[in-house]
Amino acid sequence: MASKTVYLSGMTCASCALTIERTLKKQKGVKNASVNFALRKAFVDYDEKEANTEDWVKKIKERGYDAEVENDHPQEEGEKDREEKAREKETSELKRKFLIGLILSIPIFFGSYPMWFPWMPEILTDFRILLLLTIPVQFWVGLQFLRGMIAGFRHRSADMNTLIGIGTLAAFFFSAGVTFFPEIFPEKLRGDIYYDTSAVIITLIILGRYFEALTRGKASQAIRALVGLQPKTAHRIRNHESGIMNQEYDEVLIEDIKVGDLLLVKPGEKIPTDGVVVEGGSAVNESMVTGESMPVSKKIGDTVIGASINETGSFIFRAAKVGKDTMLSGIIKLVEEAQASKAPIQKLADLVTSYFVPAVLIIAVATFAAWYVWGPAESAFTFALLNMVGVLIIACPCALGLATPTAIMVGTGKGAQNGILIKGGEALERAYKINTIIFDKTGTLTRGEPEVTDTVLHSDKSPEVLISLAASVEKRSEHPLASAIVEHAKQKNIPIFEVSEFKSISGQGIQGRVDGDIIQIGRQSFLEANNIKINANVSRDIDRLSGEGKTPVLVGIGGNFAGIIAIADALKEHSAEAIKKIKQQSIETYMITGDHQKTAEAIAKKVGIENVMAEVLPKDKAQKVKELQEKGKIVAMVGDGINDAPALAQADLGIAIGSGTDVAIETGDIVLVKSDLRDVIRAIILSRRTVRTIWQNLFFSFFYNGALIPVAAGLLFPFFGILLNPILAGAAMALSSVSVVLNSLRLQRIKI
Amino acid sequence: MSPDKIIVLIGGIGLIGFIVWYFLMRPEEKEEARTEEGAQEIKILVERGYAPETIIAKKGILLKLMFERKEEDSCSERLLIPEFKINQFLTPNAVTEISFVPDKAGEFEFRCGMGMLHGKLIVKS
Numbered sequence: 001m002a003s004k005t006v007y008l009s010g011m012t013c014a015s016c017a018l019t020i021e022r023t024l025k026k027q028k029g030v031k032n033a034s035v036n037f038a039l040r041k042a043f044v045d046y047d048e049k050e051a052n053t054e055d056w057v058k059k060i061k062e063r064g065y066d067a068e069v070e071n072d073h074p075q076e077e078g079e080k081d082r083e084e085k086a087r088e089k090e091t092s093e094l095k096r097k098f099l100i101g102l103i104l105s106i107p108i109f110f111g112s113y114p115m116w117f118p119w120m121p122e123i124l125t126d127f128r129i130l131l132l133l134t135i136p137v138q139f140w141v142g143l144q145f146l147r148g149m150i151a152g153f154r155h156r157s158a159d160m161n162t163l164i165g166i167g168t169l170a171a172f173f174f175s176a177g178v179t180f181f182p183e184i185f186p187e188k189l190r191g192d193i194y195y196d197t198s199a200v201i202i203t204l205i206i207l208g209r210y211f212e213a214l215t216r217g218k219a220s221q222a223i224r225a226l227v228g229l230q231p232k233t234a235h236r237i238r239n240h241e242s243g244i245m246n247q248e249y250d251e252v253l254i255e256d257i258k259v260g261d262l263l264l265v266k267p268g269e270k271i272p273t274d275g276v277v278v279e280g281g282s283a284v285n286e287s288m289v290t291g292e293s294m295p296v297s298k299k300i301g302d303t304v305i306g307a308s309i310n311e312t313g314s315f316i317f318r319a320a321k322v323g324k325d326t327m328l329s330g331i332i333k334l335v336e337e338a339q340a341s342k343a344p345i346q347k348l349a350d351l352v353t354s355y356f357v358p359a360v361l362i363i364a365v366a367t368f369a370a371w372y373v374w375g376p377a378e379s380a381f382t383f384a385l386l387n388m389v390g391v392l393i394i395a396c397p398c399a400l401g402l403a404t405p406t407a408i409m410v411g412t413g414k415g416a417q418n419g420i421l422i423k424g425g426e427a428l429e430r431a432y433k434i435n436t437i438i439f440d441k442t443g444t445l446t447r448g449e450p451e452v453t454d455t456v457l458h459s460d461k462s463p464e465v466l467i468s469l470a471a472s473v474e475k476r477s478e479h480p481l482a483s484a485i486v487e488h489a490k491q492k493n494i495p496i497f498e499v500s501e502f503k504s505i506s507g508q509g510i511q512g513r514v515d516g517d518i519i520q521i522g523r524q525s526f527l528e529a530n531n532i533k534i535n536a537n538v539s540r541d542i543d544r545l546s547g548e549g550k551t552p553v554l555v556g557i558g559g560n561f562a563g564i565i566a567i568a569d570a571l572k573e574h575s576a577e578a579i580k581k582i583k584q585q586s587i588e589t590y591m592i593t594g595d596h597q598k599t600a601e602a603i604a605k606k607v608g609i610e611n612v613m614a615e616v617l618p619k620d621k622a623q624k625v626k627e628l629q630e631k632g633k634i635v636a637m638v639g640d641g642i643n644d645a646p647a648l649a650q651a652d653l654g655i656a657i658g659s660g661t662d663v664a665i666e667t668g669d670i671v672l673v674k675s676d677l678r679d680v681i682r683a684i685i686l687s688r689r690t691v692r693t694i695w696q697n698l699f700f701s702f703f704y705n706g707a708l709i710p711v712a713a714g715l716l717f718p719f720f721g722i723l724l725n726p727i728l729a730g731a732a733m734a735l736s737s738v739s740v741v742l743n744s745l746r747l748q749r750i751k752i
Numbered sequence: 753m754s755p756d757k758i759i760v761l762i763g764g765i766g767l768i769g770f771i772v773w774y775f776l777m778r779p780e781e782k783e784e785a786r787t788e789e790g791a792q793e794i795k796i797l798v799e800r801g802y803a804p805e806t807i808i809a810k811k812g813i814l815l816k817l818m819f820e821r822k823e824e825d826s827c828s829e830r831l832l833i834p835e836f837k838i839n840q841f842l843t844p845n846a847v848t849e850i851s852f853v854p855d856k857a858g859e860f861e862f863r864c865g866m867g868m869l870h871g872k873l874i875v876k877s
Contacts, residue, residue, distance in 0.1 A: 061789060083829070083841045090826055148825060152800040156778040159800060159827070159868065213826065340832040340839030350867050358775040362768050369764030373757045401866035 001031065006042040006056060008035070009066045016065065023059050027051065042067075084224065087217050094210035101141040101203030105196070108133050112196040127179040127193055134195040138172050142202040158357040160397050164205060166361075167392030171198040171726070174385060192382055194389075194726075201393055201730035208734025212398070215741040218748075219406045222413025223339070226332050229288055229307040230254070234272035237262040237316060247316070261319045265310045273306040273319050274326045280315030284308050289328055290673045291419030327673075334421050334671070338412045339405070343425025345694055346404040352702075353400050360395040360709065364388045367713040383714065386726055390712035394729035395705060398737040403697035406744035411690030414748055419673035420683045427669035430653045431687030433634045437582060437680065438613075438625060440639035440647075441593035441600070444657055445607055445677065446569040448640075450481060452488035453550055454566040456541050459557070464494050466563045470555050472497040473512040473519045477504060481553060484567050520556040532556040538564070549602030571607055578677035579608040585681065588633070592616055592624060592647075621647035638680055655680055682752040689750055697740045704736050784808040791816055791851075798828050798842060802862070802871035809854055811877040816851040830865030833873065838862075 006024070011017055017035040024033035024042055029050030035042045044056070053069045060067040110117045111124035111133075123129055139146070145168070148161025175193040182190040234257055235249040249264050257263070257273055265271050271284065283295040286308040295311055298304055304317055306326045323329065371384035408425055415422045422428055442448050455463040471489035474482035475496055489496055499512040509522015511530070520530050524542065528534060534554070541564055545552045550568040554561070579589055590611040591604045600614035613624050621637075625647050628635050637644065637651035640658075648654030648668050656668030657675050670687075672679040712729050716722040753761075783804035785792035791814040797803040798821040809815045819831055821842040831840045831850065842848045857877035863870045 058789070082843050086824070086826070086829065086841075086844055090824070144825060148800060148823075151823070155799065155801050155803060156774055157801045158775050161800075161825075216826070336839045337837045340837060341834050346867060350870075353868055354870070355776070358771055361771045361775070365764050365767045365771070369760050372760045373753070397868065398866070401868040405866055 001045060002048045003043060003045045004053065004069055006044060006060075007068045008042055008060070011065060019063055020060055020065060020067075023063055024056060027056055027059065030056075087213065091210060091213045091217070094206055094213060097141045098203060098206045098210055101137050101199070101206055104133050104137050104141075105199045105203045108137070108199045109196045112193065127175075130193065130195045131176060131179050134172065134175075134199050137199040137202050138168060141206060142168060145202070145205075158361060160357070162357060163360055163364075163392045163395055163397075164201070166364075167389045167726070168198040168202055170385065170392075171195075171201075171389050186381075188378065189381060194386070197386075197389060197726050200727045201389075204727075204730040204734045205393075208736075208738055211734075211738040212402075212741055215738060215745060216402075216406065218745055219409045219741060220339075220413070222410070222417055222748075223332065223335050226328065226335065226416060229270075229328060231270040231272045231307060235264040235266075237264055255323070257319050257322050259319055259322055262316055263319060264314065264316050265304075266314050267310060267312055269310050271304050271306055271308050271310055271317075274321040275304055275306075275317040275319045277302050277304060277315050277317045280313055282313035282315050283311045285311055288417075289331070289419075291417060291679075292674050292676075331416060331421060331673070334423060335412055335416045338422055338424040338427075339409050341408075341424030341426065343404050343408060343691075343694060344429055345691075345698065346425065349400050349403060349698060349701075353397055356395070356397045356400065356705075360391065360397075363709060363713060364391040367391050371714060383723075387712065387714045387723065389726040390714075390724050390729045391709055393726055394708050394712045394724065394733055396701070396733050396736045397705075399701035399704060399740045400698070402737055402740045402744075403701050404694050406741050407690055407693040407697060407747065410744045410747040411686060411693070414750075414752075415683065415686050418679070418682065418686075418752065419676075420679055420686060421671040421673065422683065422687065423669050423671070427653065428687045428690050430634075430669065431636070431684050432691040434587065434636045434653055434684060436588040436590065436628060436633040437636045437638060438590040438592050438628070438647075438651070439579075439609065439677075440621070440637070440644050441591055441595065441603065442569060443640040444638055445575045445591065445603070445609075446571055448569065450484040450551075450567050450569050452484055452565055453568045453570065454545065454564075456545075456564040456566065457562070458535075458538055458541075458564070459560060459562045461557065461562050463563075464492070466555060466557075466565065467492070468494045468496065469514055469517070469519050469557060469562075470521055470553075470565060472499050472514045473502065473510055473521055475499070476502045476512065477510050481551060481567050482510075485553070485565060517558040521553060524554060527554050527556050527561065530556065530559075532559060532561050534561060546598060547602055549599050549606060551599070571603070572675065572677060574676055574678045575607050578680060581678065581681045582684075583608070585684065587684075590628070592621055594618065618643050619646075622650040625650045636680075636684075638677075655683065686747075686750070686752050689752075690747060693744055693747055697743055700743070701736065701740060704732075708732060780806055782806040782808060785810075785815060787813065790814065793818065795820060795847075796871070797822060798831075798869075799823050800828075801869050805871045806874065807871070808874045808876065811854055811857045811875050814851060814853050816849055818847050818849055820847045821845065827866065828864050828869055831862060832865060833860060833862040835860040 008020060020042060021033055021035040024030055024044055029047040030044055031047065032045040033042055057067045057069060107124050108130055110120050111130050114120060114125040145161045145164045148159065149165030152158050152162050171194040175195050178185055178190060178193055232254055233251055234254060236252045238248045238250060247264055254272055263272055277298050277300050279300065281299040283297050284304060285295050286292050286305055289305050289308050307328045368384045368388040371387055372380050375383045411428065412422050439445050455466055457463060457466065467489050471486045474485045476499055497514050499514055502512040504510045509520060509526035511518060511520045520527055520532065524534055538561060542552045545566045550566040553565045553567060555563055555565060582589060589609045590613060591609045592613045593600050594616060595614055597614040600612050604612045616624055621644060625635055625637055635651045636653040636655055637647045638655045638657060639648055648656060654668040655670045655672065657672050670683050712724045714723055781804040783794060785794040785807060792809055793816040794807055795818045798819050819842050821828060821844055824844040829842060831842050832838065836852055838850060838852065840848065840850050854875040857875045860873045861870060862873055
């Protein structure tokens with residue numbers, strides 16, 4: 001007996017559930033089935049030997065609903081495992097083949113040149129022995145090339161295998177012909193055998209492929225590491241009662257967690273999924289998901305991210321997102337999609353690769369014919385054969401193919417590990433060209449939460465009393481500035497009292513009575529209208545605070561002026577540092593905001609931005625971006641991704657700043673998981689380095705093929721007497737694709 | 753010019769012609785996905801390329817691409833359809849199903865991870 005969950009959709013009412021339940025019960029091998037309409041799930045107990053889960057789906061679909069049986073579709077993790085296994089199998093096989101190829105190639109090589117190595121036993125110089133030693137290299141070590149070549153011929157397509165296959169077979173069969181039927185060859189060719197050429201080339205290229213497989217595995221390491229973060233189990237609370245220590249819980253699989261479940265996390269454990277803390281608290285290391293290096297403290301009401309590690313305390317949290325909806329799953333999906341995308345530069349490489357191999361075949365034939373017909377009379381055939389083999393072997397289409405994808409893979413992977421999600425090749429290239437960045441103010445440069453910054457006293461009242469009385473009255477108001485004062489009082493444990501006679505005058509201020517005293521709060525005109533005298537000192541303070549980008553709130557107590565509470569949306573910790581670094585890269589900076597010009601300028605000055613676009617309504621932000629673009633600037637827009645979406649889309653590069661779990665994954669070409677502005681410049685540096693790596697790789701592979709194919713064909717011979725030994729061609733080919741991958745891997749080590 | 757040289761020269765030119773015809777003038781293999789039970793399905797052989805290399809499908813109907821990868825060579829291990837954000841590992845010597853609803857009409861490329869093998873998906877509205 002086994003049981004499975006079937007996920008259903010298309011049900012409109014409880015009777016649909018009954019229909020499906022009856023349908024399932026009628027299926028062969030099904031012992032019991034119950035459909036839960038609310039969960040959109042059917043739970044089926046069945047006999048594994050008899051039942052066919054595909055039939056269930058088919059029958060349910062016949063009734064007009066849609067169904068999916070659990071685990072019928074390979075899960076992400078499973079896929080990664082299979083990929084990893086395939087890679088391990090490939091590398092271990094290549095390693096074995098290389099070692100056997102090496103062991104055989106050494107005697108073949110020495111035996112082929114008795115004039116250089118006279119100490120070799122004579123038997124090894126026998127052509128037939130050399131042939132016997134070469135056969136396993138040609139047909140077993142090099143089997144993958146031959147197979148690929150034959151399959152290619154069948155489908156009328158040619159690739160690297162075709163080139164290596166033809167090249168080595170030509171050398172092999174010519175040598176075999178000389179070995180067995182010397183009489184059909186002209187006398188001067190009878191001593192020429194090239195078993196060493198074929199064996200050593202195959203061994204070298206296998207070595208190259210081995211290195212390539214090893215390094216290619218490293219290129220996709222980052223994403224595999226992300227998938228590997230996913231915890232496997234969780235502690236689900238049975239009956240939640242207060243007190244963390246005496247909870248009863250069940251150990252459940254991560255797939256069985258549902259939204260709303262209460263889960264216990266102990267010190268040192270991975271947090272199983274995204275959620276909100278309901279009891280207890282701790283410090284959590286989120287670096288693996290967000291790149292944030294400092295542990296983040298969590299208390300009741302805070303969100304936690306699945307796969308981050310709980311460090312010190314125990315806590316209980318309510319699962320808010322599970323499975324595909326978690327932040328980690330979102331990041332993995334985004335990185336995978338990025339790696340599927342194509343960089344515009346790659347188009348050239350694509351065009352070249354589609355004609356590359358047939359072109360090399362044509363050059364090889366032309367090389368043979370030209371050397372045979374016009375080559376030096378005494379050894380035209382030898383030159384013709386060796387140069388043709390050289391051309392076939394040295395050509396390396398793989399280097400061209402690997403150039404872009406490996407760099408994108410390493411670059412985007414490196415970004416993801418640092419909380420920088422780059423959405424593909426196009427975003428990388430645009431980031432490369434950026435020369436202007438516009439920053440949204442609220443929530444991007446600043447925290448987005450107004451806070452009390454100063455209390456300036458103009459009476460004998462203490463700051464605590466001023467805040468206490470103001471907060472008591474403001475508690476009744478709904479103004480954003482009011483909540484800043486109330487929040488400030490709460491944080492400082494300043495008491496808040498009952499208010500009577502509360503009155504709010506829109507756009508002016510508020511008043512109320514606390515403990516007998518009348519309190520008036522608002523702008524200057526409001527207080528003056530209530531016969532409160534404002535002297536010159538106060539006016540100076542008001543001007544000074546406004547000049548600092550703060551909003552002054554005036555407080556009168558008992559008909560006398562008491563003091564000013566200044567409120568500002570504080571800059572984020574690293575904003576100024578980030579702007580400084582961006583300017584060092586000769587990028588122009590702009591700030592865009594709905595604030596008044598004076599306040600905006602004060603903030604821009606503080607953070608180090610020269611250009612201010614103030615009093616811009618949210619809907620006009622995109623227009624402002626466009627205006628800069630029309631001036632020929634290549635513009636990146638940095639915003640929080642929610643209300644800045646049109647501007648992010650209009651910009652050449654949209655950089656969305658997410659915070660915590662609210663990653664605005666849909667918007668923006670680059671998503672910054674942390675809300676640290678320094679990541680903007682990190683993202684740009686990473687993009688620039690990645691694009692530069694792609695260019696280097698493409699240049700190298702084009703140059704390599706473009707320069708060495710003519711050399712191998714013997715084009716330099718008439719002028720400089722230079723010819724390329726096919727064995728050297730094999731070595732160069734083996735190194736070329738590895739060099740490209742290694743160059744891409746250098747991105748993993750850059751400091752951003 | 754001796755006869756053997758003439759033969760090599762003519763043979764070489766002939767061979768070049770053959771290479772051009774055989775590899776570059778290959779007729780395009782097209783196949784339409786079968787529609788059955790509200791889903792369209794097509795099997796694609798992955799071996800040194802994709803056969804058929806051009807797939808015709810209808811817009812808005814679940815499309816099941818059954819990729820049968822008949823090789824272990826790592827070149828074809830990834831299947832990418834950038835337009836539909838698909839990036840899938842194909843298990844060697846097995847059939848891997850990739851299903852999605854093509855929600856836009858047009859000609860889209862599918863290819864291997866390194867951009868060496870190419871195929872075309874034509875979605876008709």
